[in-house]
Amino acid sequence: MALLEGQSVIITGAARGMGEATARRAVAEGAAVVLVDLDPAVTGLAAELGGESVVGSVADPDCAERAVAAAAGVTGLVNVAGVFRLGDVVTASDTDWDELLAINLTAPRIWARAVIPAMIARGGGAIVNFASLAGTRARPNCVAYTTAKTGLLGLTRSIAIDYGPQGIRANSISPGTIDSPMLRGSEAAGGTTRAEHIALNYLPRLGTPGEVAGCCCFLLSPDAGFVNGADFMIDGGRTAGT
Secondary structure (H helix, E strand, O other), rough: OOOOOOEEEEOOOOOOHHHHHHHHHHHHOOOEEEEEEEEHHHHHHHHHHEEEEEEEOOOOHHHHHHHHHHHHOOOOOEEEEOOOOOOOOOOHHHHHHHHHHHHHHHHHOOOOHHHHHHHHOOEEEEEEEEEHHOOOOOOOOEHHHHHHHHHHHHHHHHHHHHHHOOOEEEEEEEEOEEEOHHHHHHHHHOOOOOHHHHHHHHOOOOHHHHHHHHHHHHHHOOHHHHOOOOOEOOOOHHOOOO
């Protein structure tokens, strides 16, 4: 039997990168999917994969409600959607601060709030939040991103202990340097270069979206049935050293 056979999974930020890879892997593992993104291209991807799509902002509670309705009995939620901006506590604009916290921290709370009642009605479910190495190790000139991802780790643990007794598991993934649109956008904006990232990894390369998707689908599956409140660093060993 496929790893996610019979499951119904909502994936935000699904139009590209790690979200798209997770969607493709989830379907390959037998899940029905509802794919969510602000980019209308997500509609074509959902059609290709035989799933449903919702186009809208993940910060909009109505978007979350529409996705839950489309899922017809959601068992899994993957919060991939995220944004990145450079800036320290003085230089970061209020607009960037508000946007990063809204998308990277408040939105996962909105989506968890939307799916948990439906999961409880089905006897349980699994939530996977995409955090970051920045959630445990602050990065220079990334105050809003670091703050939001640190908060997301706390949100994940809180869901895990509050709803574990009702059969809901919540875990997070902290991707390191993954060859993704966000990484390329950060480099283009003047952040750390691809070569500099690779030099910091003990596996001397970038990770792939597919490698992240594999871990995510494991956490959604019954094979991770006793995994709750944990954070998985997918970073090529970067944080294992000093």
